[in-house]
Amino acid sequence: MNGDDETIRLPVPMIGYGVPTDPCLTLHRSLPETAIGPPYFYYENVALAPKGVWDTIKRFLYDVEPEFVDSKCFCAAARKRGYVHNLPIRNRFPLLPFPPRTIHEALPLTKKWWPSWDSRTKLKFLQTCIGSAILTERIRKSLEDWDDAPPSHVQKYVLDECRKWNLVWVGRNKVAPLEPDEVEMLLGFSSCL
Template identity: 35%
Template sequence: MTLGPRANVSGELAKPPFFLYGNVVNITKDAWSEISGFLSGVRPEFINSQLFSALMRREGYLHNLPTERRHVVVPKSPMTIEDAVPSTRHYWPTWDTRKHIGSVTSEVAGIEQLCEMLGKTIKDSRGLLSEEKRAQILHQCKMANLIWIGQDRLGPLQPNQMERILGYPSNHTNLFGLNPPDRIAAMKYAFQTDTIAYLLSVLKDIYPDGLRVLSIYSGVGGAEIALHRLGIPLKCVVSVEESDVNRKILKRWWAKTEQSGVLRQLNGIWKLKTDALEDLFKEFGGFDLVVGGNYSSYRGGTTVNATMGMDSSKYFEYVRVLQRVRSMQHFYK
């Protein structure tokens, strides 16, 4: 399976600690060149998550991981919407050719009214829906992630269905007091775990006894869950995540899966100054993997740099910490 260009990594850059920064936001080629330049010129590897799931999303990864002997994680996540939501097949019209969702949308304003309006349009057509009307309905379905929940009835994807598509455990985001729109919002920039697991799968043979992970902008724990699904023990995870909701989600997953390692949670990357990193190195002996992704709040908000299309300041903080970790690693071998 050829998914993208081989990472241009060699020499010292190819040595541990390994790093991976995943961006699931659609940014320009120039923006990729700019962020690549801050990470030793490593070229991004692009993957479409539809190769692994029912989500069709172009993702880019900057990493120094080996590319040989990758493998998919099993069991696999659903590959189509119908696989993820089997009940919908009874109502899905033949003219709706969608197999994948195109994004993780958290927009809820007016969604009930939209579904009612579309349903009325279909019923009023009495089975004679024009090509133009079909195209309009499909456009709305794609934009709002609507699926067929009854005869001529549409509704939004529910959080547990989105979790299934993204490769997370059932009810992973189901915290007390968190409503469905907020649960979807928490997953807006989350990793699709089958996709990132494919890249991380090479670590299983390299670290059979487990990994020490520094996870920056952990979100709802996509990288941690991917490693767990691969069967790689987590010796320790130092997780940096500002969202209190996301931290609670990860902490609850850690307890539910009875991880034997240590979970250390920090509520801001500003806490990772040199002295704090030195203390972590003394405690854990260093890190084997520094993983990071798009920064966001649990509401799905992100600070966007107009020229880069993503939160560049948070990315630069990731690079700062990574460079410091790699330079310190030589003293803790």
């Protein structure tokens, strides 16, 4: 590959070809001559696709290596994705304003209700289905008998469900799913757009 050679800095795994605000490690990328410059292409898929999927995608896009990114490096939710593209990687810059990077930065009103035994700072991932009212009521009932921290088996049950469904604390012993506007905000969409 003797095409467009670009060297940039890479902070952590799953960060892609670097973060403009926090460069650290050096990474080298070469593009084949046929993939340099316009027309640009950009193809996205889940990072943890089944074996062979990324090789197939690359084969149809000039054998360009994918760029893998976990959104938890940029916002309060994890989302591991891969991108095959021929976009320039030099002189990248962040879009402003920066999205919130933790749950409490994103949803500050939840901090008042957040129990000390729930150590989550990031949401697991964003999904299209949400936890039901039946589930949130079941969680409330499992916690109502405890003034302080519930026993470890109750904590485990509650935390497993909160992680699975991205539930946040909205009252004493009360969790709720994210609202659509909260999901948009976590993804970096401004409420004033």
